[in-house]
Amino acid sequence: MATQIKYSQVDSSVLMEEQIEIGTQLQELDLGNGNKDKDKLYVQDQGIKNCSFTLLLAISAAVLGGAFQFGFAIGNVANTIPIIKSTFNSTDLFISVFVSGNPIGGLFGALLAGFVADTLGRTKSMMLNFFPFLVGCILMATAPNQYLLVVGRIIMGFGVGIGSGLTNIFLSEIAPISIRGGVGMLYGVVLTAGTLTSYLLSMPQVFGSSSIGWRLFFAAPILPALYQTVVLFFCPESPRYLAFNRQDVVAARQALARYRQVLTEEEAVSLNPKESESVRVLSFKELLSDPGHRLALVIGMGLHAAQQLSAINAVLSYTPEIFGEANVGSPVIATIATGGVNVLTAAVAAPLTDKLGRRLIMLVGLLLMTVAYCCLAITQSCTSAWGCGGEWTEYLAVVSVFLFIIGFAGGAGSIPWLMVSELFVVEARGKASSICVGVNWMCSLVILLTYDTVRSNIHPHTFFLYMTICLVSLVFVFLFMPETRLKSVNKIRRELQKQAETFPSFVF
Numbered sequence: 176m177a178t179q180i181k182y183s184q185v186d187s188s189v190l191m192e193e194q195i196e197i198g199t200q201l202q203e204l205d206l207g208n209g210n211k212d213k214d215k216l217y218v219q220d221q222g223i224k225n226c227s228f229t230l231l232l233a234i235s236a237a238v239l240g241g242a243f244q245f246g247f248a249i250g251n252v253a254n255t256i257p258i259i260k261s262t263f264n265s266t267d268l269f270i271s272v273f274v275s276g277n278p279i280g281g282l283f284g285a286l287l288a289g290f291v292a293d294t295l296g297r298t299k300s301m302m303l304n305f306f307p308f309l310v311g312c313i314l315m316a317t318a319p320n321q322y323l324l325v326v327g328r329i330i331m332g333f334g335v336g337i338g339s340g341l342t343n344i345f346l347s348e349i350a351p352i353s354i355r356g357g358v359g360m361l362y363g364v365v366l367t368a369g370t371l372t373s374y375l376l377s378m379p380q381v382f383g384s385s386s387i388g389w390r391l392f393f394a395a396p397i398l399p400a401l402y403q404t405v406v407l408f409f410c411p412e413s414p415r416y417l418a419f420n421r422q423d424v425v426a427a428r429q430a431l432a433r434y435r436q437v438l439t440e441e442e443a444v445s446l447n448p449k450e451s452e453s454v455r456v457l458s459f460k461e462l463l464s465d466p467g468h469r470l471a472l473v474i475g476m477g478l479h480a481a482q483q484l485s486a487i488n489a490v491l492s493y494t495p496e497i498f499g500e501a502n503v504g505s506p507v508i509a510t511i512a513t514g515g516v517n518v519l520t521a522a523v524a525a526p527l528t529d530k531l532g533r534r535l536i537m538l539v540g541l542l543l544m545t546v547a548y549c550c551l552a553i554t555q556s557c558t559s560a561w562g563c564g565g566e567w568t569e570y571l572a573v574v575s576v577f578l579f580i581i582g583f584a585g586g587a588g589s590i591p592w593l594m595v596s597e598l599f600v601v602e603a604r605g606k607a608s609s610i611c612v613g614v615n616w617m618c619s620l621v622i623l624l625t626y627d628t629v630r631s632n633i634h635p636h637t638f639f640l641y642m643t644i645c646l647v648s649l650v651f652v653f654l655f656m657p658e659t660r661l662k663s664v665n666k667i668r669r670e671l672q673k674q675a676e677t678f679p680s681f682v683f
Contacts, residue, residue, distance in 0.1 A: 223351075223354050223357075224436065225351050225435050225436050225437060225439075226351070226354075226434075226435070226436070227433060227434055227435055227436055229410060229411070229433045229434055230349060230350075230433075230434040230435070232406050232409075232410060233298075233345075233349060233406070233407065233410040233434070234346065234349070234350075234358060234361065235406070236301075236402060236403040236406035236407050236410070237301065237341075237342045237345050237346055237403070237407075238342065238346075238361055238362055238365040239365065239399040239402055239403055240301055240304065240305075240338055240342070240399055240400055240402070240403025240404075240407075241301070241338035241339060241341065241342030241343075241362070241403075242338075242342060242361075242362045242363070242364075242365040242366040242369065243365050243366070243368065243369035243372075243399050244308065244334070244335050244338055244369065244396055244399060244400065245335050245338065245339055245366050245369065246365070246366035246367055246368065246369025246370040246371075246372075246373070247369040247370065247372060247373045247395070247396055247399075248277045248281075248331065248332065248335050248369075248373075248396075249277070249366075249369075249370050249373075249488055249491050250369070250370035250371070250372075250373035250374050250377075250491055250514065251373040251377060251392070251393070252273070252274050253373070253374060253377065253491065253493070253510060254374065254377035254378055254379070254510070255377050255389055255392070255393075256270055256274075258379075258389050259273065259321070259324070259389070262386060262389075263320065263321035263324070265321050267627065269321060269325075271623070271624065271627055272325060273321070273324065273325050273328060274623055275620055275623045275624050276325050276328030276329045276332055277328055277329075277331070277332035277335060278332060278488070278616050278617075278619040278620035278623060279329050279332060279620060280307075280311075280328070280329040280330060280331065280332025280333035280334075280335070280336060281332040281333065281335050281336030281339065281616040281619070281620075282336060282613060282616035282617055282620060283333055283336060284307070284332065284333040284334060284335065284336025284337040284338075284339075284340070284616075285336040285337070285339055285340045285609060285612040285613045285615065285616045286336075286609050286613045287336075287337060287340075287609070288300075288336065288337045288338075288339070288340025288341050288605075288608065288609050288612065289340060289604075289605035289606045289607070289608050289609030289610075290605070290606075290609065291303075291337065291341070292340070292341055292344055292416075292605045292608075293420060293456050293605040293606075296412050296413070296416055296420075296421075297341060297344060297345040297348070297412060297413045297416055298345070298407045298410060298411075298412050298413070299412075300337070300341055301338065301341050301342070301345065301403060301404075301407055302403070302404045302407050302408060304334050304337050304338055304341070304400070304403075305400045305401065305403070305404040306334075307330055307331060307333045307334030307337070308331055308334045308396050308397060308400035309397060309400065310327075310330050311327045311328065311329075311330035311331025311332075311333070311334060311396075312327070312331060312393060312394045312395075312396050312397045313327070313394070314326055314327030314330065315327035315328060315331065315390075315393035315394070316390040316391065316393050316394035317390070327393075331396065334400070336612070336616055339592075339612050339615070339616075340608050340609055340612045342362060342592075343359060343362055343592045343593065343595060343596045343608070344413075344596055344604055344605065344608055345413055346358050346359055346361070346362065346596070347359060347593075347596030347597065347604075348413040348414065348415040348416065348596075348601070349413055349414070349434050351435070351439075351442075352441070352442075352661065352663065353529070353661065354529065355529075355597070356528035356529040356533065356593060356660060356661075357525050357526055357528060357529050359528070359589070359592065359593030359596060359597075360521070360524060360525035360526075360528045360589045360590075360593060361525060362589060362592050362593070363521045363524075363525070363584065363588045363589025363590075363592065364518065364521040364522050364525050364589070366521075366588070366589075367514070367517040367518045367520075367521045367584055367588065368518050370491060370514055370517060371511075371514030371515060371517060371518050374510055374511050374514040375511065375514075376392055376395065377389075377392055378511070410433075411429070411430035411433050411434070412426075412430055413430070414427040414428070414430040414431040414434065414446055415427070415446070415601045416601070417430055418446040418447075419601045419602060420456060420601070424446055424447060427446045428443065428446055431443075431446065441663075445663075456602055456605065456606075457602050457603045457606065458606075459606055462603050462606055462607060466672065466675035466676070467668060467671045467672035467674075467675050468599070468603055468607070469675070470655075470671050470674060470675040470678075471598040471599055471607065471668075471671050472607060472610060472611070473655070474594070474598060474655050474656055474657070475591070475594060475595045475598055475599075475607065475610075475611035476610065476611050476614045477648075477651050477652075477655065478537075478587075478590065478591035478594055478595075478611075478652070478656065479591045479595070479611050479612065479614045479615035479618070480614055480615070480618050480648075481541070481587060481591070481644075481645075481648035481651065481652070482587045482588065482591050482615060482618075483615055483616075483618035483619040483621075483622060484618050484621075484622065484641075484644050484648070485544060485583065485587060485641060485644060485645050485648065486622050486626065486641045486644075487583055487587075487588070488619050488622060488623055489622050489623060489626040490576070490579065490580075491513075493626070509573055509576075512573075512577075513576055513577065513580055516577050516580050516581060516584075517580045517583075517584045517588075518584075520580065520581045520584035520585050521584040521585065521588060521589060523585070524536060524584065524585035524586070524589065525589070528589075528590075528593070528660070529660060529661065532658050532660040533590050533593065533594060533656075533658060533659055533660060534652070534656050534657070534658045536585060536586045536590060537586045537587065537590045537652050537656060538586075538649065538652055538653060539582070539585070539586060540582040540583060540585045540586020540587050540588075540590075541582065541586060541587060541645055541648055541649040541652060542582070542649060543578055543579070543581060543582025543585075544579050544582040544583055544587065544645045545642055545645040545646050545649060546578065546582075547575045547576070547578035547579035547582060548575075548579065548638045548639075548641050548642035548645060549638075549639075549642050550571055550574070550575040550578070551571075551572060551575040551576065551579070551638045552635075552636060552637070552638035552639045552642060553571070554568040554571045554572045554575065555572075555634070555635035555636075555637070555638065556635045556636060558635065559634070559635035560635050560636075587648075591611075591615070594656075594659065595607065595608050595611045595612070596608070597659045597662075597664060597667060598659070598667060598671070599664070599668075600664055600665065600668050601664070657670060657671065657674065
């Protein structure tokens with residue numbers, strides 16, 4: 176029936192409410208609950224108060240099956256390298272390959288994630304992602320030799336890669352716009368919690384020095400994968416996927432009604448494909464032929480490259496060795512403390528994202544990382560080359576790593592994942608996410624494969640190189656990264672189109 180709706184809409188560009196009237200053709204919805212669900216329609220967004228229990232369950236399943244697994248895979252080698260070396264008489268070259276197994280599998284999983292998400296849907300894809308974790312964990316836990324151990328890590332990395340591409344797409348499409356930043360940053364919080372959990376569980380005091388303990392440790396990721404599959408079985412599909420990919424507006428509004436305490440005017444109308452410029456999933460050719468999308472891709476790829484080229488995964492995987500080189504008394508305890516700082520910083524930064532903005536937090540984070548690497552490089556140079564090391568270098572090394580982790584967890588660790596879901600409209604999101612997350616995994620693989628070589632050739636000045644990379648990333652963010660705080664995806668899209676027009680035609 177034809178209805179005139181008057182509602183309050185937040186225009187985040189001026190951060191004020193203005194009353195507007197729109198006329199739209201609304202379908203009669205049979206939401207299964209009679210007038211109760213019709214009463215849920217059309218009130219102002221109330222942020223976290225508007226989250227239903229189903230939404231909270233879906234978010235928990237997505238981040239545990241995606242972000243937690245990612246973080247666990249990053250940290251699960253830090254304390255297990257010695258026992259793997261002794262069990263299989265492994266060489267340093269093999270350990271480098273073993274550590275790199277996660278990004279090798281992750282790269283292929285990330286490149287496939289967008290296709291799977293657009294073909295099968297977000298929830299079904301995440302549920303089916305249980306099987307790579309199942310196979311990978313079984314192989315790692317039962318591996319009779321080091322080669323099957325690597326195969327298992329690659330397969331599990333494949334599942335981590337798919338999850339890294341799917342999770343943020345799903346979160347951005349089910350979260351209320353007023354807390355979209357905080358929900359997106361939750362990915363980084365849970366990722367750091369996964370890394371800390373792997374640090375704790377992999378301690379010799381926990382899993383022991385027997386051949387059984389570390390095998391059970393490598394089987395642990397099956398549990399969050401199982402939780403994700405079971406919970407998402409009872410959750411609806413992404414409303415925006417149903418509306419724009421499947422062209423089923425009624426099912427989309429039914430799904431949105433389950434994810435909200437109440438429905439806002441803006442969200443209900445946004446699920447009408449007639450309001451969109453396009454309802455088709457874009458091909459790679461269409462994605463790359465549009466100047467606005469090309470600029471968004473450059474920004475997305477640049478942010479993900481900045482995240483991994485900062486050598487964060489090398490720092491997290493080799494934290495005990497870094498502390499050991501600085502003559503820190505208890506490298507294992509310092510590593511655990513690093514994981515704790517990682518989690519706390521990410522948790523503090525998450526709610527600030529919607530208050531201070533993505534751009535400011537990213538810039539401050541990269542600045543802290545640059546300073547931290549400079550200090551860490553000085554400590555190693557003083558200890559190994561300049562002959563000025565002492566007790567002060569031990570303290571400075573710990574403080575430098577903590578400062579780096581604070582800068583990373585607060586900004587570069589979470590913002591790139593959030594930005595990719597905000598830079599692209601739903602028609603382009605799947606393929607664009609695959610490209611950007613693929614760059615993330617490629618850069619991670621490059622860093623892990625080259626870290627030992629770089630360290631052996633330019634040690635003790637290794638971290639001066641990574642300091643330079645962070646500085647370049649800081650300049651890139653300052654020049655190109657837009658602010659997306661509280662803006663709708665369509666508004667961000669229009670701003671990127673205008674920004675692309677300011678560049679010469681041969682650029683974008």
